[in-house]
Amino acid sequence: MDCEVCHERPATLHLTNFINGKKTEVHVCQHCAQEKGYLETDEETYSIHDLLSGLFNFNSTFTNHQESNTQEATHKVCKHCGISYQQFAKIGKFGCGECYREFSEHLNPIFRRVHSGNTVHRGKIPKRQYVNLQKKRLLDDYRKELQRLIEQEKFEEAAEVRDKIKAIDQETVVEDRNKDGEA
Structure with missing residues (x-):
């Protein structure tokens, strides 16, 4: 244009x-x-590289504990390829796949900033699979919640979550039977 x-x-x-x-x-x-x-x-003018590199420069928004973590990270070096965290922050790219493991403890704050608070990649879902995957994710969330409530010995709340899990499981069984009958 x-x-x-x-x-x-x-x-x-x-x-x-x-x-x-x-x-x-x-x-x-x-x-x-x-x-x-x-x-x-x-x-000053900024390139897209400057913009992306700026996302990794997050010291000003951290607490003292996080600042010391970040300062510690700047001295880390990948044992496999030799790239330092400082080099990664400057160019915005890792040198190898092992860098993810080497710098893993320092990456979640970056991922949260870049991906609007998300640190787990869920990918795109085909429309016909969306309902099934949505139920699976809901069940996973309920099961984690159930485990947490049991550990906290909140058994009444845990029973409610258990009932929600059973209801979704029963609904899924009925849907599967309906699909088998239609085929």
Whole structure:
């Protein structure tokens, strides 16, 4: 997409404004954006690499305990490929698969920031399998909750969760029978 002002350079800045409920979009190059005042002229430019690398620079938001953990991580080096945590943070890529194991204790804060708080990859689900997988996940969550309640000796609450698990299991059995009868 070309710049809407000069029509010479590619548009690198895309602005969306909502004024009195009306949406307007402007697509301009960096040069025209600075001329129009959308950007300050002394502002540094950042590449996508800078943006992604910035996600790994999270010291300012950590508590003292986490800061010491992060400082400890900067001195770690992967035993397999030799890349340091500091190099990883700078380039945003690991040197090998073993880096995940070597730096594992320091990665969850990064994953939470990058993936909106999620640290477990669940992948995409085909629509026809969504209901079954959703039930399976719900059962897994209930079973974990049941185990936690038993460990805390909250047996009344545990019985309620157990009953929910049985209800879902019975519902699944009935659905399976219906499917077998239709086939």
